[in-house]
Amino acid sequence: MAVSPWGATLLRSQDRIEPIAIQSGDVTPGRAIVWARGAAPSSMTVRYRTSPSGPARTVRGPALFASSDFTGRVELTGLPHGQRILYEVQIGDAPPLEGHFLTPPNTPSDVRFLWSGDMVGQGWGINPDLGGIRIFDAMRKLEPHFFLHSGDSIYADSPVPAEVKLPDGRIWRNRITKEKSGIAQTLDEFRGCYRYNLLDDNVRRFSSEVAQIWQWDDHEVTNNWSPSKDLSSDNRYQEKNIRVLVDRARKAYLEYAPLRLTRKEPNRIYRRIPYGPLLDVFVLDMRSYRGPNTFNRQEEESRDTAFLGRQQINWLKHDLKSSHAVWKVIAADMPIGLNVPDGKDAQGRAQFEAIANGDGPPLGRELEIAGLLRFLRQHNIRNTVWLTADVHYTAAHYYDPTKARFTDFLPFWEFVSGPLNAGTFGPGVLDDTFGPRVEFAKAPPKGQSNLSPLSGYQFFGDVQINGKSRELTVTLRDLTGASLYAKTLTPEPRG
16 A cells, blocks of 8 residues: 555556545635545544644544445644644544645635636546646646636546547547446446546645635536437437436535535536635536537527526525625536537537527527626626636636627626647637627637647636735636636726
């Protein structure tokens, strides 16, 4: 058994490599989640302190059993503001695993966080020849306060083969496991996708040093899933019932995501993460409450046009209106204005996976977004910034009502970044409904798609808020951490 202070790959049991790991997540004023995974039935204990020489406090966690794939979490409370919390997790009799995270400030202070998504997709897995998933090491070295994982935290529908021959003759070699060698359908196969990611040294070390905020999208289940997903002709799936697959996938996700669970709404993923007086993060769930993927050009709102759903929209409006933070970051699963197709319906009309549906006034799912944007203008809610991933390239979009078909909104920015060790695609096509324009984009050359991480088109975003000027700067970075584009935004008074 090889052990490091920040994680380990333990024993091989029944042809399965068992990772153990720790993470912190959903850090808010005074509170934080500490998550752990063991490799066998065991106890979980967390000891933490606010300085290397300070007194340690102990919190006993849950027993780790197979019923949760040996995962568990505890919530630390009463934490001081603006401090680095040092913690260690004791799992059974194994050596403790060490980690740390930063708590939010209670005065205007510098804050830095990163975001990206789309992890281990299209067959591009952990390549030992390259040192694994190196983008996580580049992100770790920036020492952010937290990382926003924008979804597609796994690719349950993308098996990882032992080797992939590249067009130039090189061989991409993957670390393989039984569960990642096929399509995830059973609960253990969904869990196995998360276990696979934790086999990477870079991922485990990053997870022990940087608090995370997770959301989810389609590939935690299967590509472009919605209530209308039809798997009847997909020979890869023995389980054809999308609801059964979603239930299994959601259980695995909630076991592995370091988010705060509640008894009242145990499946809820959307939430607000306050992070000091300068920042609130509004984490959306654009997957769980949507209607079916359709041609998306209905003239009136209905169940078929739901995207966030009425309850989530009402929550978002209420919390945005009540927020006193200078910057309101809206963490979205998918971009607003990019057309994302999803085949054709029985009448031969193009179907859409996301919000956009082509040029023109708001229709279909755009009606819901138009209502939200109108609400923001009516209540003069400014300094909103949208962050997303999903489309496997990086871009900066400016939404301008003077260029839009729908004009009743305040201008805003949307920044896109990803993937994290997945195939690269794009760029996508924007429609004119909300007047977006591309200020910057980096994607594969025209005619090329699903490029391996060796091609360099892997991206993450970096957000820095200056505690004195209160300016927010977004920098789009490549897998080495090099800056590709930066935009500084000056906060506007709410009025």
